[in-house]
Amino acid sequence: xxxxxxxxxxxxxxxxxxxxxxxxxxxxxxxxxxxxxxxxxxxxxxxxxxxxxxxxxxxxxxxxxxxxxxxxxxxxxxxxxxxxxxxxxxxxxxxxxxxxxxxxxxxxxxxxxxxxxxxxxxxxxxxxxxxxxxxxxxxxxxxxxxxxxxxxxxxxxxxxxxxxxxxxxxxxxxxxxxxxxxxxxxxxxxxxxxxxxxxxxxxxxxxxxxxxxxxxxxxxxxxxxxxxxxxxxxxxxxxxxxxxxxxxxxxxxxxxxxxxxxxxxxxxxxxxxxxxxxxxxxxxxxxxxxxxxxxxxxxxxxxxxxxxxxxxxxxxxxxxxxxxxxxxxxxxxxxxxx
Numbered sequence: 001x002x003x004x005x006x007x008x009x010x011x012x013x014x015x016x017x018x019x020x021x022x023x024x025x026x027x028x029x030x031x032x033x034x035x036x037x038x039x040x041x042x043x044x045x046x047x048x049x050x051x052x053x054x055x056x057x058x059x060x061x062x063x064x065x066x067x068x069x070x071x072x073x074x075x076x077x078x079x080x081x082x083x084x085x086x087x088x089x090x091x092x093x094x095x096x097x098x099x100x101x102x103x104x105x106x107x108x109x110x111x112x113x114x115x116x117x118x119x120x121x122x123x124x125x126x127x128x129x130x131x132x133x134x135x136x137x138x139x140x141x142x143x144x145x146x147x148x149x150x151x152x153x154x155x156x157x158x159x160x161x162x163x164x165x166x167x168x169x170x171x172x173x174x175x176x177x178x179x180x181x182x183x184x185x186x187x188x189x190x191x192x193x194x195x196x197x198x199x200x201x202x203x204x205x206x207x208x209x210x211x212x213x214x215x216x217x218x219x220x221x222x223x224x225x226x227x228x229x230x231x232x233x234x235x236x237x238x239x240x241x242x243x244x245x246x247x248x249x250x251x252x253x254x255x256x257x258x259x260x261x262x263x264x265x266x267x268x269x270x271x272x273x274x275x276x277x278x279x280x281x282x283x284x285x286x287x288x289x290x291x292x293x294x295x296x297x298x299x300x301x302x303x304x305x306x307x308x309x310x311x312x313x314x315x316x317x318x319x320x321x322x323x324x325x326x327x328x329x330x331x332x333x334x335x336x337x338x
Contacts, residue, residue: 006157006197006235008060009100015043015084017122017145018071020130024138025077035139036078037128041071043121043148044084048097048155050109051090055199057155059090068119071145074127084121094160094238100152110160110238118153122146156234159197161213162329164236166265167245168257169216172282174198176245176312177214180322197235202322210329213239233268240332241325242277248309249286254296276332278306280321285311 018040025033046068069084097106097116107116125143132139165173181200198214215232236242244261246254258279265272279300284290290309300307308324310317 005057005061006232008057008064008155009152010060010064010066010155011150011152012046012087012089012119013065013067013150014046014119014121014148015068015070016147017041017043017124018073018081018084019144020125020127020142021074021076021079021081022128022140022142023076034137035128035132036076037142038074038076038079038081039127039130040074040124040143040145041081041083042124043071043145044068044086045117045121046087046089046119048089048091048095048107048109048116048118050093050095050112050114052093052112054090054092056092057095057157060155068121068148070148071121071124074124074142078127078129081124083124086121091155092157094158096156096158098154098156100154106153119149119151122148158238159199159213159235160211161199161235161239162210163212163241163243163325164239165212165214165243165245166236166261166277168247168260171245171247172312173214173245176280176282176310176318177212179312179315179318181212197232202326204322204326208326210326212243233265233272237269237272239275241328242272242275243280243321243325244277245280245282247283248281248293249283251292254281255299276328278308278321278324278328280308280310282310282312284309284316285314 020040021037023035023037025036027033046066066087066089068087071084072081074081091109093109093112095109097109097118098104099106106118109116123146125145128139128142131141165177167173177198177200180202200212200214201209202212203209213235215235244258246257248254250257262273281293281296287293297307306324308317308321310321312318
């Protein structure tokens with residue numbers, strides 16, 4: 001399995017245009033044939049293509065320099081040189097492409113098969129057949145090809161999912177993802193078990209599906225680089241809906257945990273607070289007296305936040321949550337169409 005890499009800086013160089021040809025016709029009984037030098041071929045482009053079979057930028061981790069083929073020189077008899085082959089680089093769907101020098105966004109490859117030319121090949125030079133005039137019938141000049149574009153670019157992968165799971169370490173996000181989908185994330189009873197984003201496809205009984213993304217747990221100060229989650233917050237920027245997961249065994253600390261999550265999202269990207277979200281209070285199998293949660297639930301209901309009591313381990317309340325997420329996603333999609 002390839003290592004998960006979600007950012008890479010690479011150098012791309014398009015092919016140079018081939019030089020034009022200096023040539024003269026050589027025919028029997030025509031001692032002074034006219035110029036017949038052909039044009040050089042165009043250089044190949046460097047093209048990125050979004051491939052749904054690629055899910056990491058790992059291929060750009062060890063190799064960072066990429067070159068398209070140069071155009072071939074022109075030939076006699078006005079024959080054009082062969083164009084250089086384009087260089088096709090496959091990247092994951094969801095890759096943002098930036099100019100490394102200016103920071104300008106060159107493209108956002110969010111659809112399978114979408115492509116982006118990141119370096120254009122040079123044009124082939126004209127052969128001497130183009131330079132004949134009444135006063136210069138045997139021109140011995142031709143153009144060199146123009147150089148292909150070259151640049152350093154940054155590739156940044158942002159996963160595309162319908163629902164993003166957000167929570168502190170060890171609240172049960174990975175367990176929930178494994179329960180509702182076929183995803184098999186590593187699960188253990190200690191913080192930071194999740195070291196990379198995980199995607200799971202949730203399939204409902206009627207055949208409908210949606211995609212859920214689980215990112216490493218956030219801790220206070222994540223936006224400053226503390227912990228692991230800050231490296232992956234960008235992966236929930238594209239999601240339609242967020243699911244905050246809180247650990248009910250934390251008791252009165254639940255409200256503080258909720259505020260920590262909200263604050264970290266705000267400090268990373270304020271627009272994340274504008275996304276619609278649900279709350280899942282997980283690990284209710286560990287609570288003997290659920291009445292102790294009444295004040296917490298009442299607090300969230302007063303804020304008009306939908307709360308679901310679940311146990312990712314036993315499955316209690318999970319099905320109800322899954323269908324609530326699906327129904328909410330349908331409403332969001334209808335709004336997007338309008």
